[in-house]
């Protein structure tokens with residue numbers, strides 16, 4: 009099983025990273041895991057140039073390897089803190105770069121835009137003592153997942169990091185999510 013992690017936090021040891029680790033620790037031994045670190049790679053933003061409306065290419069070539077991994081993946085793990093009720097800018101840029109699959113599906117009539125079906129898990133972390141932030145991210149991601157031929161199997165929305173809400177119950181949920189991929 010090819011698993012692609014799309015990691016949106018600048019912190020390597022924050023709640024997002026810890027929740028991801030709990031999931032990865034519970035993945036089966038046959039999982040082959042690739043990581044895309046949004047802060048490390050800082051994808052260029054989509055410029056709506058519309059080249060993808062007519063051809064199977066993005067005119068920006070900074071994440072060609074990512075597209076390849078995305079298309080070949082069996083499972084996707086999206087991990088993100090909540091920034092202003094949205095994804096942090098580098099992860100938002102990556103998601104916007106998936107516009108080429110919208111163009112494939114609706115402009116070039118490629119159905120499905122990505123042949124290989126996928127399962128997906130979304131992990132979020134936010135400071136406020138409210139589920140709302142994670143739910144906003146889930147809402148934003150769902151239409152994109154449809155384009156990616158991916159089915160959201162499980163969400164883990166950790167909230168309350170500003171007041172150090174204990175992570176343990178959420179770690180357990182993240183660990184259990186491995187079984188849904």
Ligand SMILES: Cc1cc2nc3c(=O)[nH]c(=O)nc-3n(C[C@H](O)[C@H](O)[C@H](O)COP(=O)(O)O)c2cc1C
Nearest residue numbers: 017019022023024089090091092093134135136169
């Ligand atoms: C620029 C910025 C914007 C943020 N916006 C929100 C927000 O809208 N809602 C919220 O609950 N937390 C917000 N936070 C807090 C983070 O979501 C929170 O600290 C989270 O636990 C960070 O997780 P991480 O350390 O795993 O990256 C924001 C933090 C930053 C730096």
